[in-house]
Amino acid sequence: MKWLRRPSWFALLLTLAGALLFIRLGVWQLHRATEKEDILRRYAAAETAAPRDFAAVALKPPADAFARVGVHGEYLADRLYLLDNPKHDQRGGVEVYAPLRLRNDDRLLLVDLGFLPGNGTDQSPQLPPLPVAMQELHGLYLPPPGVGYEMGGNALARQTRWPKTTVYLDIAQVSADLGRSLYPYVLSLDPDPGAIYVREHTLDFSAMPPARHRAYAFQWFTFALAAVVILLVLHRRRPASPSDRP
Known part of the structure; x- marks a missing residue:
């Protein structure tokens, strides 16, 4: 790649470590989203299950x-x-x-x-x-x-x-x-339409629903991509100026 200067080992290792960390965090967020969706499915199924x-x-x-x-x-x-x-x-x-x-x-x-x-x-x-x-x-x-x-x-x-x-x-x-x-x-x-009490069988994932976990996963994957892009930009060869030409 003539347009790219060879980066140092330190820059390569730092970029690789950062990208892997961000990817790991993104995968963990996707795993948490899947976990919560599974919990919600089991919760919904329990409401209509036989006692x-x-x-x-x-x-x-x-x-x-x-x-x-x-x-x-x-x-x-x-x-x-x-x-x-x-x-x-x-x-x-x-x-x-x-x-x-x-x-x-x-x-x-x-x-x-x-x-x-x-x-x-x-x-x-x-x-x-x-x-x-x-x-x-x-x-x-x-x-x-x-x-x-x-x-x-x-x-x-x-x-x-x-x-x-x-x-x-x-x-x-x-x-x-x-x-x-x-x-x-x-x-x-169980919910009772004739009761004065409000009975709603819901799990409180309002602070961190599955969709928000997926949004954070996208954010971490974006950070991983950004780390690679920053490495490439910093080591891009600059066009030679007229004063540098023989």
Whole structure:
């Protein structure tokens, strides 16, 4: 290539290392996009799947699937927890959780009743009474919401009135607050058009959906190409000026 000066080994190695790093990052982003799309497909399939035996997944939920289960039990109707999380509604609101005493079982199951929209004020929404009779419930057996950064410590232990409000939900803290053992996951009830609660079975990938992973992958691949182009531009032979000619 007469138009290209021979680059130094250092320039070649630096460009190769940078390009390989950018390509690796791009491939990783594509892999993450594929992973999340697979999770979304399995999640959607679980919503219409036949209910599984709860005892089979209660203590060891499947790591590669979302289990839809059916349970029988009675609500502890006076022991409600409100997760202050206005992600569904611009007016704010709370996600409501209720412990369920299963039939012939000492361990409690925390039930996600759904999201209750706010009323535009700082006051908690009015909660409808829960049934006190034995209930047959169906829903997805899901990990509890992440606790995030626990500012201020355990808020449940400082409250004496029910329902109790928290900005994060920790199964261990709820268990200690109730003085009873809890199952590790929560039951997210199936959608019910007649319920006052908003029940949307969605995974929160809004911060980083699969499409954004692919956009970042394109960006990393562009950086790899740019590293090669910069090497070529910096080592391009310049046309000889009249003063350089014999």
